[in-house]
Amino acid sequence: MDFVAALNRQVARVEAGLDRHLPVAGTRPARLHEAMRYSLQAGGKRLRPVLVLATAELFGVKDDSALPAAVAIECLHTYSLIHDDLPCLDNDDLRRGRPTAHRQYDEATALLAGDALLTHAFALLAEAYAAQPILAHALIRELADAAGSRRLIGGQMADLLAEKKSDATPDELEFIHLNKTAAMIEAALVMGGLIGGANEDGINSLRLAGRHLGLAFQIIDDLLDATADTATLGKTAGKDAKAGKTTFVKVHGLDKSRQFAQHHTATALAAVQGLPGGKGFLIALIDSMARRGR
Numbered sequence: 001m002d003f004v005a006a007l008n009r010q011v012a013r014v015e016a017g018l019d020r021h022l023p024v025a026g027t028r029p030a031r032l033h034e035a036m037r038y039s040l041q042a043g044g045k046r047l048r049p050v051l052v053l054a055t056a057e058l059f060g061v062k063d064d065s066a067l068p069a070a071v072a073i074e075c076l077h078t079y080s081l082i083h084d085d086l087p088c089l090d091n092d093d094l095r096r097g098r099p100t101a102h103r104q105y106d107e108a109t110a111l112l113a114g115d116a117l118l119t120h121a122f123a124l125l126a127e128a129y130a131a132q133p134i135l136a137h138a139l140i141r142e143l144a145d146a147a148g149s150r151r152l153i154g155g156q157m158a159d160l161l162a163e164k165k166s167d168a169t170p171d172e173l174e175f176i177h178l179n180k181t182a183a184m185i186e187a188a189l190v191m192g193g194l195i196g197g198a199n200e201d202g203i204n205s206l207r208l209a210g211r212h213l214g215l216a217f218q219i220i221d222d223l224l225d226a227t228a229d230t231a232t233l234g235k236t237a238g239k240d241a242k243a244g245k246t247t248f249v250k251v252h253g254l255d256k257s258r259q260f261a262q263h264h265t266a267t268a269l270a271a272v273q274g275l276p277g278g279k280g281f282l283i284a285l286i287d288s289m290a291r292r293g294r
Helices: 003-020 029-039 046-058 066-084 109-127 132-145 150-159 170-195 200-227 239-243 250-272 280-291
Strands: none
Touching: 003 046, 003 066, 029 066, 029 280, 046 066, 046 170, 046 280, 066 109, 066 132, 066 150, 066 170, 109 132, 132 150, 132 170, 132 200, 150 170, 170 200, 170 250, 200 239, 200 250, 200 280, 239 250, 250 280
């Protein structure tokens, strides 16, 4: 398998899906819809939607039926980035190598663009899977749980509360990482499995893989923030330390953090190995994510 070609194919599907399933930029009010597309179409790794598509294919989906779910999760992820970059949270000027939404437009427009993308994610799931109400319900429930006050938003809140905290515990750190990042990666895998008709054992394996893959991904992000430059990251480097954030690097140091990333990657790979179907692309994708930190 040519992994790069396969990844590019999936990313191209995501890009086409984003254009197809989002209101056109000229929709009134145009400034809002331009801002939504500006942030959503700024590129990026498209990890979460690609995971949806790849997992659905693993369970036998050969058409584009997983594409609306992939777009929905990217809409929700992008909303979280827009809000995370706002001055009241991380106050960042760069995202994906371009000015953040509130710098390109203004704070109010960025806030509303994020709100609109969040809402659009659930509307898209409800509309695209209306003919399969059981599936639609399962997808909406999965994404809502991952994005709610006990997971994504809860993790963001805990992250803020832990800023400049000198005595943060490993348990507090894991709560932040499990919910701020891992919840959405877990949801991506599970949503792909749901569309592919995975059984309970398959869903449980996907949850386990997503949990550990998400932890590894965030730990590697922590490592890169501490060791890479702004041009490489596409966002401001060194912000975690400057803001006093509770990260794996802060709590455990560089070497131990690398060991944790390797452990969680290996655990995610082991969970994927137990799944049916051709797992080559998914395994290569997980491995490529791990290589970011090397």
